[in-house]
Amino acid sequence: MFTQRMKLKPGLGEYRSPSRRREARWGLLFITPWLIGFLIFYLAPMIISLVFSTYDFTLSAPDDARFIGLDNWKRMLFDDANTWDSLRVTFVFGAISLPIGMFSAFMLAVLLNSKHLMAPNLFRTLFYAPTMVPLIAGILIWSSVLNPQSGWINRLIEYLTGFEATNISTGPRWLDNPDLIYFAYTLIGLWGIGNAMLINLAGLQNIPTELHEAASIDGASWLRRLISITVPMMSPVIFYNLILSTVGLLQYFIVPWVLNLGSGYPEGTTRFYMIHFYNQAFKFQNMGYGATLAWLMFIIAMMITLFLFASSKFWVYYSGEAN
Amino acid sequence: MSAITDQQQFSSRDVSRAKLSSYQIAKRRRNLLYGASITLFALIILSLYVMPLVFGIVTSLKSQAQASAPNSPLLPSDIIQFDYEGESYDVYNVPTDEGIKQWALIQRRRRGASVFIDINDPDQSLIEWEGNTFLLEPAYEWSVQWSNYPEAWNEISFPRLLGNTLVYAFVTMIGTLVASSLVAYGFARFRFPFRNILFMVLMSTIILPPAVTLVPTYAFFVRVLNWGGTWYPLIVPQLFGNAYNVFLLRQYFLTIPCEMEEAAQVDGAGPFRTFLSIILPQSIPALTAVSLFHFFFAWNDFFGPLIYLAGSRNKNPISVGLTEFNGLYEQNTELILAASVISMILPLTIFFIAQRVFIQGIVITGVDK
Numbered sequence: 245m246f247t248q249r250m251k252l253k254p255g256l257g258e259y260r261s262p263s264r265r266r267e268a269r270w271g272l273l274f275i276t277p278w279l280i281g282f283l284i285f286y287l288a289p290m291i292i293s294l295v296f297s298t299y300d301f302t303l304s305a306p307d308d309a310r311f312i313g314l315d316n317w318k319r320m321l322f323d324d325a326n327t328w329d330s331l332r333v334t335f336v337f338g339a340i341s342l343p344i345g346m347f348s349a350f351m352l353a354v355l356l357n358s359k360h361l362m363a364p365n366l367f368r369t370l371f372y373a374p375t376m377v378p379l380i381a382g383i384l385i386w387s388s389v390l391n392p393q394s395g396w397i398n399r400l401i402e403y404l405t406g407f408e409a410t411n412i413s414t415g416p417r418w419l420d421n422p423d424l425i426y427f428a429y430t431l432i433g434l435w436g437i438g439n440a441m442l443i444n445l446a447g448l449q450n451i452p453t454e455l456h457e458a459a460s461i462d463g464a465s466w467l468r469r470l471i472s473i474t475v476p477m478m479s480p481v482i483f484y485n486l487i488l489s490t491v492g493l494l495q496y497f498i499v500p501w502v503l504n505l506g507s508g509y510p511e512g513t514t515r516f517y518m519i520h521f522y523n524q525a526f527k528f529q530n531m532g533y534g535a536t537l538a539w540l541m542f543i544i545a546m547m548i549t550l551f552l553f554a555s556s557k558f559w560v561y562y563s564g565e566a567n
Numbered sequence: 568m569s570a571i572t573d574q575q576q577f578s579s580r581d582v583s584r585a586k587l588s589s590y591q592i593a594k595r596r597r598n599l600l601y602g603a604s605i606t607l608f609a610l611i612i613l614s615l616y617v618m619p620l621v622f623g624i625v626t627s628l629k630s631q632a633q634a635s636a637p638n639s640p641l642l643p644s645d646i647i648q649f650d651y652e653g654e655s656y657d658v659y660n661v662p663t664d665e666g667i668k669q670w671a672l673i674q675r676r677r678r679g680a681s682v683f684i685d686i687n688d689p690d691q692s693l694i695e696w697e698g699n700t701f702l703l704e705p706a707y708e709w710s711v712q713w714s715n716y717p718e719a720w721n722e723i724s725f726p727r728l729l730g731n732t733l734v735y736a737f738v739t740m741i742g743t744l745v746a747s748s749l750v751a752y753g754f755a756r757f758r759f760p761f762r763n764i765l766f767m768v769l770m771s772t773i774i775l776p777p778a779v780t781l782v783p784t785y786a787f788f789v790r791v792l793n794w795g796g797t798w799y800p801l802i803v804p805q806l807f808g809n810a811y812n813v814f815l816l817r818q819y820f821l822t823i824p825c826e827m828e829e830a831a832q833v834d835g836a837g838p839f840r841t842f843l844s845i846i847l848p849q850s851i852p853a854l855t856a857v858s859l860f861h862f863f864f865a866w867n868d869f870f871g872p873l874i875y876l877a878g879s880r881n882k883n884p885i886s887v888g889l890t891e892f893n894g895l896y897e898q899n900t901e902l903i904l905a906a907s908v909i910s911m912i913l914p915l916t917i918f919f920i921a922q923r924v925f926i927q928g929i930v931i932t933g934v935d936k
Contacts (some may be wrong), residue, residue: 250831267757268757268759268760270757270838271758272757274749274750274838275754277749277806277807278748278750278769278808278813281804282769284807285780288783289780289783289787293783306790348804352612355605355609357921361602361605362603366781367774369919369926370617372922373620374617374620376863376918377911378889378911380867380907380910381623381729382905383912384904385907388903389619391900394626394635396618396641410637410638434861438647443927443930447929488774495778497870498870501869501873501894505894516866521778524704531786532737538781542779544777545775549774561863
């Protein structure tokens, strides 16, 4: 049985000949930097993090650390309302910002891929440029442009619709109104969709033109072709972008931090999970509880990724795997 | 007979050519119309998309009062000032019987007539005007506050922030280039046990939330090594390669034909020598892309500097420095925006110069996976 498997699958036996052994040694030597880095900065900290989560351990008084079993986990799941609240905030924001962001990136790519568009490379560069604006600078600029009175967003709304958007009592107060805050943050996020846009664009350019031509001859409209050809052909790209955006969203931190130092303003609507984690681990230096929160984030990220991978069977189409 | 046939054939071919060309003209015209309308649409979307950037630049050139004033003119302007007997007064557009006049408001009265003077006719005596002065439109003149830039530059200590950021960016760039290219070469060219599993593990670190490793790493750096307030905790982890860079370089190495390496090996060069003299010189585009990615990553890196450099302000990089500046100068929108614009000049310039290599790199990492 064992020998049979050895024959079917290349196993370690393959490395018996001296030249293969030499090759394997060199290969391992070349990847050593990563192996060491992985052990020191990924594997070990992950395990230690799990150990930390069973301790009451504050960095300011490390000698007082004591084993408390699952108390941190109990506190996180049952006693700390902030945990669930910040998770809710993160997911509600995600439910708004993720579809809008992914849809915008996709539609921009469709626009840039149009064969009718003049100077497509220039447009591609210019549409990508905001993604190159340093994150903090972008956030600060958006926070001014969203200013209810002096910002251009409300002034533009007023100019286009006649609605008195710059009026202090009736106009939208993007960054102060709990009902609008997620849309404002989503707008800020639109300056970061450049990578997704480019990846979508490359995916679109890989779709064989025959498919579109054949459908056109059969009388399919532009929208029909978009839904029935482009979207299914793009599903691997959408899948990739979806995984990266979801995992990135769990770590959403910089925008609420820069705009209001993680205070949760307005009305706790911006107390994201990562802010909660930062406060516990670094502001209060509570390493044990911080590690517990980090592990919960890891578990949630794993669950989401596994769920997406499992679901991909049903909606992600890989043209290379025809049967 | 044959001549006639020839002529007939010729003329029929001629007709079909004429028909084709009129069809082509119509098609070309339609394409031009499509092209123009789609390009116009793209222009509108683009101008909405970059509007905040224009706003940021324009507002960074306004005076403090104008930057936050509601309904101020879009472009940098200031209320015209008029000097009268040693004092300066705001000028307003006042509707009079002879049309709108530019008058300086000398004395504002809630009841009764306010006192004005006509700035175009200052020798004339003061004018009394009945009406609500608060409803008058101020008269603006073009006024660009270039001085906001030197002020922001100095207030935020930009040279220091830039120095910190550049040192950080370049040291870690060299580190990650060396490590990532070695690792990528290992994965691209050598067969060794568990290679595919190890590569999967490497790739899966992309979706691992950094938080889960952060707490022990932080405790180790700050407590055990006493590296709090230094750059070491930010630099050291980056000297071991990173999944994105390894992936990009490996994909590139795989496209390089093996023959030259085999020839080098026949000539007696060891794998390391081959890597240095054959692979690296051929991989300049991929190495450039990785360097650029890393540069932008370092320029934006925020969370690491925030926690490790807490309390040592003069070691801050631009990202953290700009955030602190925003907190300290909340009232000076124009300075905050000027500082933001300053911070984006270098990255945007590099991007526009190297955009081809850069965009290709993103496509490789995004699509091949």
